Amino acid sequence: MPNKIFGTVLAHSLRGKMLSKTELQTLAESRDIDELVTRMKNTVYLDALAKLTKPYTAEKVESALREHLVNQHAKIVNIANGSAILSAYFVKYITWNLKIILKGKAMGRTYEELLPKVNLRAEELVGRRDLVVKALVAKDFDEAVNSLAGSEFGEDARKAAQAYKEKGDVRVFDTFLDHAFYKSLDRAVVFESKLQDTNKVAGVDVDSYNVLAVLRGKFWGLSANEVNDLIVTTGKVSRDVLQRMINTEKIQEAIGELAGTAYKELIPRSAANDIDAIMQLEVAFEKESLKRIMNSFRTVFTVANLLASIKLMAFEIRNLAAIAAGVEQKIPSDKILASLVRVE
Numbered sequence: 526m527p528n529k530i531f532g533t534v535l536a537h538s539l540r541g542k543m544l545s546k547t548e549l550q551t552l553a554e555s556r557d558i559d560e561l562v563t564r565m566k567n568t569v570y571l572d573a574l575a576k577l578t579k580p581y582t583a584e585k586v587e588s589a590l591r592e593h594l595v596n597q598h599a600k601i602v603n604i605a606n607g608s609a610i611l612s613a614y615f616v617k618y619i620t621w622n623l624k625i626i627l628k629g630k631a632m633g634r635t636y637e638e639l640l641p642k643v644n645l646r647a648e649e650l651v652g653r654r655d656l657v658v659k660a661l662v663a664k665d666f667d668e669a670v671n672s673l674a675g676s677e678f679g680e681d682a683r684k685a686a687q688a689y690k691e692k693g694d695v696r697v698f699d700t701f702l703d704h705a706f707y708k709s710l711d712r713a714v715v716f717e718s719k720l721q722d723t724n725k726v727a728g729v730d731v732d733s734y735n736v737l738a739v740l741r742g743k744f745w746g747l748s749a750n751e752v753n754d755l756i757v758t759t760g761k762v763s764r765d766v767l768q769r770m771i772n773t774e775k776i777q778e779a780i781g782e783l784a785g786t787a788y789k790e791l792i793p794r795s796a797a798n799d800i801d802a803i804m805q806l807e808v809a810f811e812k813e814s815l816k817r818i819m820n821s822f823r824t825v826f827t828v829a830n831l832l833a834s835i836k837l838m839a840f841e842i843r844n845l846a847a848i849a850a851g852v853e854q855k856i857p858s859d860k861i862l863a864s865l866v867r868v869e
Contacts, residue, residue: 532601532604532605533826533830542569544569549862550862558582561586561849562574565586570590570845573589573592576589577589584642585641587845587850590842591618591842592644593842594839595644595650599615599650605831608831610710610720610724611831613713614835615650617706618647619657620702620703622645623657623673623682625643626643627670627686629642630665630670631689631695656676670682677708681701681705682701684701684751685700692746700737700741704738707731711757715758720827720829722829724760725821726821730814731757731758732760732761733814734757735756735757735767736806740770740779740780740803741803743771744799749771753771766785788813793806815840815869819833841868847865848861848865851864
């Protein structure tokens, strides 16, 4: 019980420390990256940015913030006595780095170009640093992919490489490497099936991944078997629904199959084209995820509180990274603010 009490207090404390709209606007109005860092150091992110060295860049700011997120996540996993679901979400940080590395290698980026984009704090905490470093130091794309063979990412990396060579779209790495993460998350959800509040938060992530993986697979022209291989055990969107989506001829028809699910309200009302429809649906799933995150704070002493606080922090850090990039590129503050995820 003491850990549950402390965990709930911590989760609500983290939520209470979220930056306000006014604070985000002040950051977005910074004249340059130096002023932005100065202003950010006057927020709860002082410690997170303490090790930043000049010259400041948006890339350095994002890396420092992501390391802060990883450290907070690790702390929360310990408080939750190693919750399988909270631990599974840690895999996302590793897949984030692998996506950067494989996309970069595919586009001919050098080790020196990729190194500043990769923060290995998560890998260090879970003993997986060597795995990612091998891919990072690989002399070329094929060697990087082969370096992952035998790991839980190996088969998905191999399939992603094949799809990339056939389709030429680096976004295939997002979907295929996410498959490795969501397999891990799905196993954790099954293992902790009694944690219903937590499963509501995690479940929408699994459903969103499955639906969007099917749609993107169809868009890329993958075979039915290849798309099927991307699906993880399902939740509110059944295997039958996903199969019907795969069997349709058009993307819009596939999306229409959601009409008989819990996500029928997320179906885009109008879309300019298939990509626009997929992107609208992705945003809608994100909003649904945020709704469930906020609802989870209505209960106390649950792992869901802790998961929700991690996910809220991840959204905020994503917003701060977008602000840093916008300020660095001299984008008007109103356009920066319009691009942020609204966390309310």
